Amino acid sequence: MKSHTKYLTFTVPKRMDLIHITPQVQEAVSESGVQEGLCLVNSMHITSSVFINDNESGLHEDYKRWLEELAPHEPTSQYHHNRTGEDNGDAHLKRQIMGREVVVAITKGRLDLGTWERIFYGEFDGRRPKRVLIKIIGE
Numbered sequence: 001m002k003s004h005t006k007y008l009t010f011t012v013p014k015r016m017d018l019i020h021i022t023p024q025v026q027e028a029v030s031e032s033g034v035q036e037g038l039c040l041v042n043s044m045h046i047t048s049s050v051f052i053n054d055n056e057s058g059l060h061e062d063y064k065r066w067l068e069e070l071a072p073h074e075p076t077s078q079y080h081h082n083r084t085g086e087d088n089g090d091a092h093l094k095r096q097i098m099g100r101e102v103v104v105a106i107t108k109g110r111l112d113l114g115t116w117e118r119i120f121y122g123e124f125d126g127r128r129p130k131r132v133l134i135k136i137i138g139e
Contacts, residue, residue: 001037001137001138001139002032002033002034002037002136002137002138002139003135003136003137004028004031004032004033004034004134004135004136004137005133005134005135005136006028006031006133006134006136007131007132007133007134008021008024008121008131008132008134009129009130009131009132010048010121010123010129010130010131010132011126011127011128011129011130012123012126012127012130013126013127014123014126014127015073015123015124015125015126015127016064016067016068016091016094016122016123016124016125016126017122017123017126018060018063018064018120018121018122018123019120019121019122019123020055020118020119020120021041021050021119021120021121021132022055022111022113022118022119024134025039025041025104025111025119025134026110026111028134028136029106029109029110029111029136030109032136032138033109034106034109034136034137034138034139035106035108035109035138035139036106036107036108036138036139037105037106037136037137037138037139038103038104038105038106038136038137038138039103039104039105039106039111039134039135039136040101040102040103040133040134040135040136041101041102041103041104041119041132041133041134042100042101042132042133042134042135043095043100043101043121043122043130043132044130044131044132044133045130045131046092046095047088047091047092047094047095047123047124047125047130048091048095048121048122048123048124048125048130048132049094049095049098049099049100049121049122049124050099050100050101050102050119050120050121050122050132051098051099051102051119051120051122052102052104052113052117052118052119052120053117053118053120054116054117054118055116055118055120063098063122067094067097067098067124070093070094070097071089071090071093071094071097072090073087073090073091076089076090088124088125090124091124091125094122094124095122095124098122098124102119104119106136106138
Protein backbone atom coordinates (compact mmCIF):
# COMPACT_ATOMS: atom_id res chain seq x y z
CA MET A 1 0.00 0.00 0.00
CA LYS A 2 1.20 3.51 -0.87
CA SER A 3 0.96 6.54 1.37
CA HIS A 4 1.42 10.19 0.41
CA THR A 5 1.28 13.31 2.58
CA LYS A 6 1.04 16.91 1.46
CA TYR A 7 0.39 20.13 3.36
CA LEU A 8 -1.33 23.23 2.02
CA THR A 9 -0.89 26.56 3.80
CA PHE A 10 -3.46 29.34 3.60
CA THR A 11 -3.18 32.91 4.83
CA VAL A 12 -6.64 34.32 4.25
CA PRO A 13 -6.75 38.13 4.45
CA LYS A 14 -10.40 38.20 5.54
CA ARG A 15 -11.69 37.05 8.89
CA MET A 16 -14.06 34.58 7.16
CA ASP A 17 -13.87 33.14 3.65
CA LEU A 18 -14.39 29.91 1.72
CA ILE A 19 -11.69 28.69 -0.67
CA HIS A 20 -12.17 26.04 -3.37
CA ILE A 21 -9.31 23.53 -2.97
CA THR A 22 -10.41 20.59 -5.14
CA PRO A 23 -7.68 21.25 -7.76
CA GLN A 24 -4.90 21.21 -5.13
CA VAL A 25 -6.28 18.01 -3.60
CA GLN A 26 -6.51 16.31 -7.02
CA GLU A 27 -2.94 17.40 -7.72
CA ALA A 28 -1.83 15.65 -4.52
CA VAL A 29 -3.72 12.52 -5.58
CA SER A 30 -1.96 12.59 -8.96
CA GLU A 31 1.43 13.07 -7.27
CA SER A 32 0.75 10.08 -5.01
CA GLY A 33 0.34 7.60 -7.84
CA VAL A 34 -2.57 6.00 -5.96
CA GLN A 35 -5.19 4.63 -8.34
CA GLU A 36 -7.60 3.10 -5.81
CA GLY A 37 -7.76 4.34 -2.23
CA LEU A 38 -8.82 7.10 0.10
CA CYS A 39 -7.92 10.76 0.48
CA LEU A 40 -8.27 12.51 3.84
CA VAL A 41 -8.31 16.32 3.80
CA ASN A 42 -8.07 17.79 7.29
CA SER A 43 -7.96 21.32 8.64
CA MET A 44 -5.22 21.38 11.25
CA HIS A 45 -6.57 24.42 13.11
CA ILE A 46 -9.49 24.75 15.49
CA THR A 47 -10.87 27.87 13.79
CA SER A 48 -10.99 26.56 10.22
CA SER A 49 -12.76 23.78 8.38
CA VAL A 50 -12.73 21.47 5.40
CA PHE A 51 -16.06 20.49 3.86
CA ILE A 52 -17.70 19.34 0.63
CA ASN A 53 -20.49 21.17 -1.15
CA ASP A 54 -21.40 22.98 -4.37
CA ASN A 55 -19.03 25.56 -5.88
CA GLU A 56 -21.74 28.20 -6.27
CA SER A 57 -21.14 31.78 -5.11
CA GLY A 58 -24.71 32.34 -3.90
CA LEU A 59 -24.45 29.30 -1.65
CA HIS A 60 -21.13 30.53 -0.29
CA GLU A 61 -22.68 33.89 0.61
CA ASP A 62 -25.59 32.02 2.23
CA TYR A 63 -23.10 29.99 4.31
CA LYS A 64 -21.30 33.13 5.48
CA ARG A 65 -24.54 34.87 6.43
CA TRP A 66 -25.95 31.75 8.13
CA LEU A 67 -22.77 31.12 10.11
CA GLU A 68 -22.62 34.75 11.22
CA GLU A 69 -26.27 34.54 12.36
CA LEU A 70 -25.58 31.33 14.31
CA ALA A 71 -22.34 32.54 15.89
CA PRO A 72 -21.88 36.29 15.39
CA HIS A 73 -18.39 37.65 15.84
CA GLU A 74 -19.60 40.68 17.78
CA PRO A 75 -20.10 41.47 20.52
CA THR A 76 -16.97 39.52 21.39
CA SER A 77 -17.91 39.76 25.09
CA GLN A 78 -20.68 37.17 24.54
CA TYR A 79 -18.13 34.32 24.44
CA HIS A 80 -16.55 32.95 27.61
CA HIS A 81 -13.60 31.80 25.47
CA ASN A 82 -12.76 35.42 24.67
CA ARG A 83 -12.12 36.13 28.36
CA THR A 84 -8.73 34.47 27.82
CA GLY A 85 -7.69 37.43 25.65
CA GLU A 86 -8.82 35.91 22.36
CA ASP A 87 -11.52 37.36 20.10
CA ASN A 88 -12.33 34.20 18.14
CA GLY A 89 -14.91 32.33 20.21
CA ASP A 90 -17.28 32.53 17.24
CA ALA A 91 -14.71 30.94 14.93
CA HIS A 92 -14.49 27.83 17.12
CA LEU A 93 -18.27 27.41 16.92
CA LYS A 94 -18.34 27.96 13.15
CA ARG A 95 -15.66 25.29 12.72
CA GLN A 96 -17.69 22.86 14.81
CA ILE A 97 -20.69 23.36 12.54
CA MET A 98 -18.76 23.05 9.25
CA GLY A 99 -16.55 20.14 10.30
CA ARG A 100 -12.92 19.25 10.58
CA GLU A 101 -12.25 16.95 7.64
CA VAL A 102 -13.50 15.05 4.63
CA VAL A 103 -12.60 11.64 3.23
CA VAL A 104 -13.01 11.08 -0.50
CA ALA A 105 -12.62 7.82 -2.42
CA ILE A 106 -10.00 7.64 -5.16
CA THR A 107 -11.05 5.69 -8.24
CA LYS A 108 -8.81 5.29 -11.28
CA GLY A 109 -6.45 7.97 -9.92
CA ARG A 110 -9.18 10.63 -9.53
CA LEU A 111 -11.18 11.98 -6.63
CA ASP A 112 -14.51 10.18 -6.83
CA LEU A 113 -16.79 13.15 -6.16
CA GLY A 114 -20.45 13.54 -7.03
CA THR A 115 -21.47 15.71 -9.97
CA TRP A 116 -21.54 19.01 -8.06
CA GLU A 117 -19.34 18.10 -5.09
CA ARG A 118 -16.21 20.15 -4.51
CA ILE A 119 -13.81 20.44 -1.57
CA PHE A 120 -13.49 23.71 0.35
CA TYR A 121 -11.33 25.24 3.04
CA GLY A 122 -13.40 27.38 5.39
CA GLU A 123 -11.60 30.12 7.29
CA PHE A 124 -13.32 31.66 10.32
CA ASP A 125 -10.45 33.54 12.01
CA GLY A 126 -8.15 34.55 9.17
CA ARG A 127 -5.11 36.77 8.73
CA ARG A 128 -2.46 34.23 9.74
CA PRO A 129 -1.02 31.06 8.16
CA LYS A 130 -2.95 27.83 8.71
CA ARG A 131 -2.31 24.34 7.38
CA VAL A 132 -4.43 21.69 5.74
CA LEU A 133 -3.24 18.06 5.70
CA ILE A 134 -3.84 15.86 2.68
CA LYS A 135 -3.19 12.17 3.45
CA ILE A 136 -3.61 9.64 0.66
CA ILE A 137 -3.48 5.86 1.07
CA GLY A 138 -4.12 3.07 -1.37
CA GLU A 139 -2.73 1.13 -4.30
